[in-house]
Amino acid sequence: MIYELREYRIQPGCLEEFVRFMDEELVPFQVGLGARALGSFTVPGDPSRYVWIRAFADEKERERVCQAIYQSPEWEQRLLPRSAALSERSGARITPLEPTPGSRRE
Numbered sequence: 001m002i003y004e005l006r007e008y009r010i011q012p013g014c015l016e017e018f019v020r021f022m023d024e025e026l027v028p029f030q031v032g033l034g035a036r037a038l039g040s041f042t043v044p045g046d047p048s049r050y051v052w053i054r055a056f057a058d059e060k061e062r063e064r065v066c067q068a069i070y071q072s073p074e075w076e077q078r079l080l081p082r083s084a085a086l087s088e089r090s091g092a093r094i095t096p097l098e099p100t101p102g103s104r105r106e
Helices: 015-032 059-070 073-086
Strands: 002-010 036-043 046-056 087-097
Touching: 002 015, 002 059, 015 036, 015 046, 015 059, 015 073, 046 059, 073 087
Parallel strands: none
Antiparallel strands: 002 046, 002 087, 036 046
16 A cells, blocks of 8 residues: 655635535545545644545556546646645645554555
8 A cells, every 4th residue: 555645734714615625626536536535634723734645555556546636627627726726835745654564554
C-alpha cells in the first residue's frame, strides 16, 4: 500500500467551506476514480489547516489514478479552480508515508 499525507493551508475564513467542498465534491470525485480516502481532518486551534490521507494499492495504481484525476476536464475546469480559491497552492504539502511493521494494513 502507498499512503500520502496531504496537508493544505486554507484561506482565512474559508475552512468550513473547504471542508464541505472536500467532503461533498473533491474526495468523492477522487474516490470515484480509484483513490482510497482513509480520513480527512482539521487541526484544533488552527483554522488554516486541513489534512487528509489517501492510499493506493501500489505505485502503478497511484500513477493511473493520479493521471485520471489530474488530466480530467472536471479537475481542470471545476475542481482545481474551486480548490485554488479556498486554499493556498504554495501551502500544500504532500508527504509519502510508510507504515511501520506494527501498523494495521488493509
